[in-house]
Amino acid sequence: MNELSASSRITYRAVMVRPGVARRIRGLSDRTLAWLFITPTIVLLLAINIFPLLWTIYLSFTNYRANRANVPTIWLGADWYQSILTDPDIWAAMQVTAHFVIWTVVIETVLGFGLAYLIDKKFRGHGMWTTIILLPMMLSPAVVGNFWTFLYQPQIGLFNYVVAFFTGRAASSFQMLGDVTLSPWAIVIVDAWMWTPYVMLICLAGLRSIPDYIYEAAEVDRASKWRQFWSITLPMALPFIMLAVLFRGIENFKMFDMVNLLTGGGPGSTTEVASITLKRAAFESWRTGYSSAFAIILFVTVFGLANIYVKALNKVKSR
Amino acid sequence: MKRTMKTLVVACGAVAAAFGVGAGTTPAQAQGKTITLCWAAWDPANALVELSKDFTAKSGIGMKFEFVPWTNYADRFLNELNSHGSLCDLIIGDSQWIGGAAENGQYVKLNDFFKKEGISMDDYMPATVVGYSEWPKNTPNYWALPAMGDAVGWTYRKDWFARPDVQKDFKAKYGREIGVPKTLDELKDIAQFFQGREIDGKKVYGASIYTERGSEGITMGVSNYLYDYGFKYDDPKKPYAMDGFVNSASAVKGLEAYKQLYKCCTPPGASNSYMSEGLDAFKSGQVALQMNFFAFFPGLYKDPNVGGDKIGFFVNPAGPAAQATQLGGQGISVVSYSKNQAEALQYIKWFSGGDVQKKWWALGGYSCAKSVLNDPSFPNSAPFAKEFLQSMGMVVDFWAEPSYAQLLQAEQKRVHDYVVADKGTAQEALDGLVKDWKAIFKEEGKKF
Numbered sequence: 001m002n003e004l005s006a007s008s009r010i011t012y013r014a015v016m017v018r019p020g021v022a023r024r025i026r027g028l029s030d031r032t033l034a035w036l037f038i039t040p041t042i043v044l045l046l047a048i049n050i051f052p053l054l055w056t057i058y059l060s061f062t063n064y065r066a067n068r069a070n071v072p073t074i075w076l077g078a079d080w081y082q083s084i085l086t087d088p089d090i091w092a093a094m095q096v097t098a099h100f101v102i103w104t105v106v107i108e109t110v111l112g113f114g115l116a117y118l119i120d121k122k123f124r125g126h127g128m129w130t131t132i133i134l135l136p137m138m139l140s141p142a143v144v145g146n147f148w149t150f151l152y153q154p155q156i157g158l159f160n161y162v163v164a165f166f167t168g169r170a171a172s173s174f175q176m177l178g179d180v181t182l183s184p185w186a187i188v189i190v191d192a193w194m195w196t197p198y199v200m201l202i203c204l205a206g207l208r209s210i211p212d213y214i215y216e217a218a219e220v221d222r223a224s225k226w227r228q229f230w231s232i233t234l235p236m237a238l239p240f241i242m243l244a245v246l247f248r249g250i251e252n253f254k255m256f257d258m259v260n261l262l263t264g265g266g267p268g269s270t271t272e273v274a275s276i277t278l279k280r281a282a283f284e285s286w287r288t289g290y291s292s293a294f295a296i297i298l299f300v301t302v303f304g305l306a307n308i309y310v311k312a313l314n315k316v317k318s319r
Numbered sequence: 320m321k322r323t324m325k326t327l328v329v330a331c332g333a334v335a336a337a338f339g340v341g342a343g344t345t346p347a348q349a350q351g352k353t354i355t356l357c358w359a360a361w362d363p364a365n366a367l368v369e370l371s372k373d374f375t376a377k378s379g380i381g382m383k384f385e386f387v388p389w390t391n392y393a394d395r396f397l398n399e400l401n402s403h404g405s406l407c408d409l410i411i412g413d414s415q416w417i418g419g420a421a422e423n424g425q426y427v428k429l430n431d432f433f434k435k436e437g438i439s440m441d442d443y444m445p446a447t448v449v450g451y452s453e454w455p456k457n458t459p460n461y462w463a464l465p466a467m468g469d470a471v472g473w474t475y476r477k478d479w480f481a482r483p484d485v486q487k488d489f490k491a492k493y494g495r496e497i498g499v500p501k502t503l504d505e506l507k508d509i510a511q512f513f514q515g516r517e518i519d520g521k522k523v524y525g526a527s528i529y530t531e532r533g534s535e536g537i538t539m540g541v542s543n544y545l546y547d548y549g550f551k552y553d554d555p556k557k558p559y560a561m562d563g564f565v566n567s568a569s570a571v572k573g574l575e576a577y578k579q580l581y582k583c584c585t586p587p588g589a590s591n592s593y594m595s596e597g598l599d600a601f602k603s604g605q606v607a608l609q610m611n612f613f614a615f616f617p618g619l620y621k622d623p624n625v626g627g628d629k630i631g632f633f634v635n636p637a638g639p640a641a642q643a644t645q646l647g648g649q650g651i652s653v654v655s656y657s658k659n660q661a662e663a664l665q666y667i668k669w670f671s672g673g674d675v676q677k678k679w680w681a682l683g684g685y686s687c688a689k690s691v692l693n694d695p696s697f698p699n700s701a702p703f704a705k706e707f708l709q710s711m712g713m714v715v716d717f718w719a720e721p722s723y724a725q726l727l728q729a730e731q732k733r734v735h736d737y738v739v740a741d742k743g744t745a746q747e748a749l750d751g752l753v754k755d756w757k758a759i760f761k762e763e764g765k766k767f
Contacts, residue, residue, distance in 0.1 A: 066402075152588075155586065157588075173587075265532060266739060267532070267739040268735045
């Protein structure tokens with residue numbers, strides 16, 4: 001009764017203040033009203049996402065350079081695509097990226113799930129340990145890149161001293177960032193250190209979503225812990241693990257800041273991931289058309305892989 | 320309502336006061352305009368801030384400064400110029416930018432202004448005019464006033480060289496006295512001699528050289544060897560014809576020699592070193608020799624740990640074919656998108672003055688004016704002045720073409736791949752460089 005009278009009061013005031021508008025709004029269908037609400041978002045999305053994407057696609061077929069806007073733009077067709085896809089340097093950068101993505105995702109998933117499994121046991125002080133483990137992912141990649149550069153310093157770096165302590169090698173006898181064999185692993189280690197907690201967090205959510213009664217039923221059936229892990233824990237947490245893999249895979253495919261700060265793509269081009277190559281082409285060489293084509297290729301690759309993966313994820317979820 | 324407005328005004332006033340709006344404005348600035356000067360964040364920039372106070376006092380024009388660390392300097396300011404930004408009224412841009420900035424209309428052409436104000440390029444060291452002001456090179460088209468002369472030079476630990484044990488051991492090993500190296504071979508001997516040696520109970524290393532991958536480091540370093548071994552950018556008689564000049568047998572030897580120096584005589588972890596890493600290595604007493612730009616030498620000389628009597632300076636030693644060094648330094652230009660071009664030009668006029676140039680040198684900047692450099696007292700005015708003068712007479716610069724960034728990236732990759740990452744041979748690296756450079760020039764429509 002009270003609610004009814006309150007709503008009548010509001011309508012009455014609205015009619016009193018702006019009768020024309022109120023009448024018009026009252027006359028709108030649900031569909032029109034819905035469009036009215038989502039139009040600003042759609043316009044914004046078109047302006048900041050779709051238009052730049054279409055513009056990039058257009059530029060990728062031209063010789064346009066952002067630093068020489070006064071030079072006439074020439075239509076080149078698929079020339080850039082052809083030259084990128086047949087360029088051995090680009091394939092080398094893609095291999096570096098693949099190495100980085102695969103190893104970081106594997107290590108982060110295994111460690112992240114392991115940590116989540118331990119934390120889920122709710123031992124004494126598990127809250128404090130969770131907070132401590134989460135600290136690295138709260139740091140900025142720029143900060144992480146800078147301080148790991150110091151940690152990897154052969155003469156004063158803590159990392160080399162720790163390795164030297166356990167292996168007996170001289171601390172300055174190897175350089176993580178300057179050695180062609182070690183540097184691809186150096187960037188993998190830093191990324192794993194930073195982002196394993198993130199994977200752990202997602203896996204923890206998965207583990208905590210498993211109802212206790214399933215384990216209780218398994219206990220009644222005298223299933224061993226090992227059997228419970230393989231038959232209940234892992235299958236039920238799998239969609240979450242797959243989600244974490246998807247997020248980390250996409251993120252690391254685009255990795256730039258941390259690697260750029262750690263190695264600048266060196267030594268030579270050993271750690272030059274695709275995004276560093278792209279940045280150099282776009283903002284150092286100012287080959288805007290070329291870099292647009294490269295960006296589109298990368299976008300299609302990530303989009304395609306992610307789509308295949310999401311389909312697999314949906315299959316797992318529907319089981 | 321009136322009361323509400325009054326409260327609002329008072330509140331706005333309080334907020335403005337709290338955020339310091341209007342604070343720090345001198346009477347001169349209040350009367351006139353303020354212009355922004357963009358440069359790299361390093362020692363000479365601090366000297367310029369000090370020097371520019373005289374300009375503000377004289378003209379009433381306030382000065383704001385936008386200094387960016389060297390590693391981001393090119394990215395930041397080329398972005399600014401390419402996006403037609405008006406942040407900078409004046410820019411002290413790198414010598415290699417001049418071609419692109421001139422052809423893309425980013426710098427104001429200064430010929431008419433120089434003529435009107437009686438500023439003559441004959442009053443500046445020829446190498447600095449060609450390097451910092453002219454585009455096309457060796458033509459009287461000026462886009463900047465030579466502002467900061469610079470070149471690559473070397474520092475050494477004079478106190479280590481003077482130690483009797485060092486002198487004795489060096490003579491026993493090489494059959495000659497230890498001293499300032501005259502050739503690149505002698506330099507390598509010295510670096511090798513100090514590598515891993517204990518000085519006062521501390522392990523030290525031979526030399527800090529440029530190996531940085533990300534921006535321009537290794538190119539600025541290796542050039543000092545390549546030039547000395549006979550490398551040329553192109554055929555002097557046929558522009559852009561690079562075969563046999565960039566990848567000549569002697570240039571290959573120069574690249575090999577630089578790699579040998581990197582492998583034998585640099586501290587561990589020096590695979591990505593540039594200016595600041597070199598300074599760190601030298602200041603912390605890690606290395607006997609350091610390759611770096613002259614711009615840093617005043618600061619090093621004042622350093623309490625390694626400066627004064629402990630430091631010595633020398634020019635890039637000679638190689639088998641020549642004695643040359645990499646040009647550094649910059650000219651000062653007016654940005655064509657600036658809304659304060661008149662004030663910016665006023666600054667350039669003031670900066671070109673004889674007394675200002677003298678003070679610039681005294682404060683730690685490197686003047687390019689003949690009135691300063693040809694003064695008989697100049698060689699003795701600082702411990703590195705004579706070496707600076709000698710270096711400015713033998714400088715060579717990298718390409719200053721509009722496509723310089725692409726050309727630079729190609730060299731960074733090819734040289735770093737060979738020197739640091741042990742990929743391929745020196746011949747392959749330079750052949751690859753010729754191939755890359757040809758492709759870039761072809762894309763630019765150059766004929767060769």
